[in-house]
Amino acid sequence: MKTYYDPEDLKKFGKIGEFQKPLADKFFDYYGEVFAEGALTAREKSLIALAVSHTVQCPYCIDAYTVDTLEKGCTEAEMMEAVHVAAAIRGGASLVHGVQMMNKVKELSM
Amino acid sequence: MKSLHALHHQLSDTETQIEILEEGVGQKLGLPFFQRKMRDAGLFPLKPTTLEILQLNLGKMCNQVCKHCHVDAGPDRKEIMTRETMEQCLRALAESDIPTVDLTGGAPEMNPNFRWFVEQCHALGRHVMVRCNLTIIVANPKYHDLPEFYRDHGVEVVSSLPFYNADKTDRQRGTGVFKDSVRALKMLNAVGYGMEGTGLVLNLVYNPAGAFMPASQETLKRQFKRVLRDEFEIEFNDLYAITNIPISRYLDYLISSGNFEGYMEKLVNSFNPIAAEGVMCRNTISVGWDGYLFDCDFNQMLELPVATPAHQHIRDFNAKALAEREIVLNQHCYGCTAGSGSSCGGTTA
Known part of the structure; x- marks a missing residue:
């Protein structure tokens, strides 16, 4: 193993069951159902997945859901806006903790 | 941008294309042969169903040079169907009951005998479809009345529009194509195409x-x-989603962008036996600009003629021999059988 991440490994995801089949089968069944058309369209779910991929910073997921959103007919603008949603939530999550800091400052200050 | 043909590009040679599709570029591709996949699906040899569409390439000349064009069409292509070959096509139509004539190119409207030929097909009572690239309508004043001409002859218009914005469309089809396409679509709408209740079909x-x-x-x-x-x-009426077939200029794009192996793998892994059952080569015969017959437009561009040695030209058209033929298959056919399938009429599954 020369690198931790290899794009070729993405193709092997389906073989994860080689070491533990029943759980892998359950996971992939669940995964398939999650992404099927439902109350949300498959297209909307794909954009959510793209945003989450950037939040968890998973290169496999970013690769897979960039292709998937393109194949769902999404525009580059929609895809980037989804990434901005992830960035805004991540940034906001840090910033909102500033309230804790402010609370503590006020607790300690005269 | 010039055609691969004008550039004397190695991919303008069809044997080179077939070799790359079978063997890969540099590294061995190692993908299963399409024929084997079809055999496993119980579809080999692949036989025709009923002949419903005669698709004619009226010439490789086009006012556009699209990056993905499987015809390698463009303004520098001079191959054009002659009136004599068109007359042979009309004879074949008159002697058969093929209901639909599908006209393609290049830009078929650039053939000087285009309107005459449409009139003749219309007079024979056949349904005529034109694969209009839209921009031809606004390219020159002599084409501005095409929407009226189509309307007067009951022509079904089928037009490429790869996306509903300028950015993606122009990247594939050339700068300004989206703007001109919108103008042409409005002209088609104005005479009733795509409008409810008119019966004028714009797909x-x-x-x-x-x-x-x-x-x-x-x-x-x-x-x-x-x-x-x-x-x-x-x-507009309907929209057909088509998979890009890895030949000619699209093959060049795949190779030069480093996407060839991945794309081929994806097509193979997405092979769908149900889509394979409905492929268009089963109900279509494709006629080249020079009158030679092919199972489909893609086989035409790869110079793989129909497997009826005595009837490979429209002047020797023989519906019975064609009905009994085996359809010629190769690795590019994976493009029509992947996912929901792909044909000139959209998905097949």
Whole structure:
């Protein structure tokens, strides 16, 4: 193993069951159902997945859901806006903790 | 931009294309042969169903040079169907009961005998479809009345529009193509095409602007309808989602962008036996600009003629021999059988 991440490994995801089949089968069944058309369209779910991929910073997921959103007919603008949603939530999550800091400052200050 | 043909590019040679599709570039591709896949699906040898469409390439000349063009068409292509060959096509139509004539190119309207030929097909009572690239309508004043001409002859118009915005469309089809396409679509709408109750059919064709598969046809249709209506006040009937076939200029794009192996793998892994059952080569015969016969437009561009040695030209048209033929298959056929399938009429599964 020369690198931790290899794009070729993405193709092997389906073989994860080689070491533990029943759980892998359950996971992939669940995964398939999650992404099927439902109350949300498959297209909307794909954009959510793209945003989450950037939040968890998973290169496999970013690769897979960039292709998937393109194949769902999404525009580059929609895809980037989804990434901005992830960035805004991540940034906001840090910033909102500033309230804790402010609370503590006020607790300690005269 | 010039055609591969004009550039004397290695991919303008069809044998080179076939070799690359079978063997790969540099590294061995190692993908299963399409024929084997079809045998496993119980579809080999692949036989025709009923001949419903005679598709004619009226010439490789085009006013556009699209990056994905499987015909390698463009203004520098001079191959054009002669009136004599058209007369042979009309004889074949008159002697058979093929209901639909599908005219393609290049830009078929650039053939000097285009209008005469449409009139003759119309007089024979055949349904005529024209694969109009839209921009030809606004390219020159002599084409401005095409919408009226189509309307007067009951022509069904099928037009490529790879996306509902300028960015993606122009990247694939050339700068300014989206703007001109919108203008042409409005002209078609103005004479009744795509409008409810007129019976004048305007269908759009989507194909991916890159090395990926098309979205679901229904989803795309809904999006196209919404955006084209809301932003451009354009109406159309149906939308066909088509997979790009890895030949000619699209093959060149795949290789030069480093996407060839991945795209081929994806097509193979997405092989769908149900889509394979409905491939268009089963109900279509494709006629080249020079009158030679092929199982489909893609086989035509790869110079793989129909497997009926005594009847390979429209002057020797023999419906019975063609009905009994075996369809010629090769690795590019994976493009028509992947996912929901792909044909000149959209998905097949």
